[in-house]
Amino acid sequence: MSNFIFGRYLPLNSIVHRLDPRSKLLLSFCYLIVVFLANSWLSYAILIGFTLAAILSSKISLGFFLKGLRPMLWLIAFTVVVQLLFSPAGGHVYFHWTILNITQAGLVNSGVIFIRFLLIIMMSTLLTLSTQPLDIATGLSSLMKPLRWVRIPVDTLAMMLAIALRFVPTLMDEATKIMNAQRARGVDFGEGGLIKQAKSFIPLMVPLFMSAFNRAEDLSTAMEARGYRDSEHRSQYRILTWQRRDTMTWIVFLMVVATMLATRRW
């Protein structure tokens, strides 16, 4: 449970931490598209520079980012190796055996893919490490506001999300407690074959569902007692403010994108 969701946020006081969550969310979304567009060495170099600058200004040590890479390791390795071995002919051939051959084009391709993986994962890790979950939720529901026009009940969803986030730690504690209680009675979690493992989770899931629903009943009664009727027609207590540093960050980002696009092979 060491890599638990809420344990990932690192409370530091850097410029990245203090940015408006909305601008961080939008930035990391746009960043993904920008990474797609890069295709020359120089354009990648510019993006690497920008990413490193963002990481440095967050004051978070690089080790945390390397940890973020770990779950993706097999996919990265698999992709790079396949890309290397089954590459199309092109450039100098270094190694050849039946259908496997390592060519210059293959090496370049694998390098590019590796960089791409790093860039995408580093940036999303940065967002997670520098933004509190509740801020992410507030930012998201604020960014979803325009979806009202296509009749999506944004306010209700925001309310559900707020409830969900509030109860994640509670349910997590509860899950651990139930697991320990079942262990004490002889259930082995995570042992034996796949089917046996799946079966051992039933004594965890069933009580968890029941307790979650009991909580839901209590909470909804309490909410109604406090005058809750619907999610619309309400005011907001948590208000996000867009500040100068957000505008500045966007200006820097747009400048980086412009230079990147200029150095791109068209």
Next chain:
Amino acid sequence: MAKTQLPKLDTLSMVTMGLLMALQLVISRFSIGNNFIKFSFTFLIVALLAKWFGPWWGMMTAAVVDVVGTLMTGGPFFLGFTVSAILGSLIYALFLYKQPVSWGRITLASVIIAVVVNAFLNTLWVTIMYRTPFWSLLPLRVVKQLIVTPIQIVLVYGLLKSRVIQTIQERLNR
């Protein structure tokens, strides 16, 4: 402002959905399996939300949980996976919402999700995102789905038929 056309939710349903979303985020942290095959039980919650609250709420909560879940675990966000999550929930709802629980329905829903969403679409997203070669990744993922899907079918059936879930459903409809 445009009004939502969805049937109005009572507070209990809304709060229950919120707690199920929380449960999904919690459960996504537990996974079973070994180094080669790993899966978590989040599909149970997706199926349950779809069964109880139907396609619209199912799809919307699936989208929100996917976005929030990936953002908070530090995984790279990609819209394609959100689309997959939405589709998965939609397929469950089409087969399970307001229908009696049966092996046939659950099997069909799970197989469609396994083939279309997990094997095909998710591989496609990985390919687009990282330029992973599609045809070399697909067989691996198909094999995984072949092993995992039967287990999922049994678990969804077991869950939806279980007394606890039936009790809760009665209390929700009251």
